């Protein structure tokens with residue numbers, strides 16, 4: 382019943398296979414967005430509003446798609462973003478993603494709410510592989526301080542503080558499917574989880590809705606890891622992030638799972654980069670985007686606009702759930718193949734050559 386892995390020709394193919402073969406609860410948790418899922422759909426569709434303006438007669442015999450993110454060399458400008466509850470999709474959970482990330486030399490962001498323990502995911506690291514930590518901030522700051530200190534001691538190279546989830550969005554598909562089976566050994570320090578509200582709400586009650594800009598100096602005082610705010614959604618907050626002295630932002634709406642009818646990351650990027658350039662601030666922090674990235678052309682559009690890299694979530698979960706490690710490896714390889722071809726067709730042999738003049742963004746900017 383399941384198509385062979387070789388029949389998956391792109392990341393969207395993994396999604397349709399996963400939909401057929403995954404347990405209903407797991408599919409509901411991974412695939413759901415908030416409310417009517419308008420932002421969820423927009424995330425990918427927004428890329429279709431941008432067109433390329435390729436250059437011809439550029440020597441594209443040798444393509445180099447490597448780059449750096451927060452100082453870490455990466456073979457291609459995407460990272461595996463943090464997604465909770467990896468064991469819903471695969472019995473081994475997040476360590477499958479760790480292995481694929483190693484194979485392809487990309488960074489993995491470890492979720493606070495992983496199914497595997499943090500140490501298991503770190504122990505699965507090989508060679509000089511790099512991981513970051515995604516942080517949900519606990520109401521008890523001592524717990525948070527310990528998590529951050531432990532992550533730094535275990536070699537994490539970036540702290541991504543999720544700032545778009547003071548309360549979990551309403552993911553109705555997930556709520557209907559009544560989380561009962563394991564995402565299992567997630568440790569929230571809260572035994573009294575309410576499972577009637579779906580997986581997401583069951584595990585997120587510890588997150589502090591009082592988190593504010595005032596807390597940023599404290600984070601800087603407890604770690605030497607670069608600090609990145611994940612889930613910033615407008616230029617005002619990006620400028621504030623620069624002033625707060627953080628090292629980066631992820632323009633993201635949490636995969637359409639939080640505020641419904643929030644804008645796509647790529648649309649926010651088009652607002653943010655000109656304002657940073659105008660102030661000469663574009664080198665003061667690294668700007669990342671996630672949400673709806675499914676094709677190398679999506680990655681290229683984000684990079685042309687000025688992103689340092691993009692995060693990819695669901696496609697790797699789907700590939701892992703359907704085909705395990707082989708699936709995730711193939712998904713990453715497909716992106717690399719697409720990337721090489723499309724850089725040739727755009728007329729850019731290296732990442733440094735990507736720039737806004739390679740795009741027509743009039744559709745995005747509503748011109």
Ligand code: FNR
Nearest residue numbers: 411462463464465543635636671672673693694695
């Ligand atoms: C997420 N995301 C997320 N983000 C975060 O900061 N902490 C988390 O625990 C999770 N958990 C999570 C679970 C699942 C199942 C999904 C799909 C997403 C959001 C994630 O990091 C990222 O912003 C989006 O997934 C990007 O969109 P795509 O690539 O899934 O379209």
